[in-house]
Amino acid sequence: MQRRDMRRLAAGDGGDAAALRAFRGEEADRHDSHRIHLLFNNAGVGNSGSMIAHGREEWELTFAHLLARVYDCTRAFLPMLQKAS
Secondary structure (H helix, E strand, C coil): CCCCCCCCCCCCCCCCHHHHHHHHHHHHHHCCCCCCCCCCCCCCCCCCCCCCCCCHHHHHHHHHHHHHHHHHHHHHHHHHHHHCC
């Protein structure tokens, strides 16, 4: 069995649904597979604020943004995850 290099770093706006679907299609073509068994996704926000300097509202906005990006990426790749055995 041929071992494939499955490592991939992608940067971009996880909130762009069309870009995520395009990325999913590119990865499916690149690996000649329309299924995946694992999906690792992460989101980050560069923020100069701190828990000490800013209140809960700022924290909630940041958290909501991060969670939404992980959700969007998972939804984009969900069809490929569902096809895995």
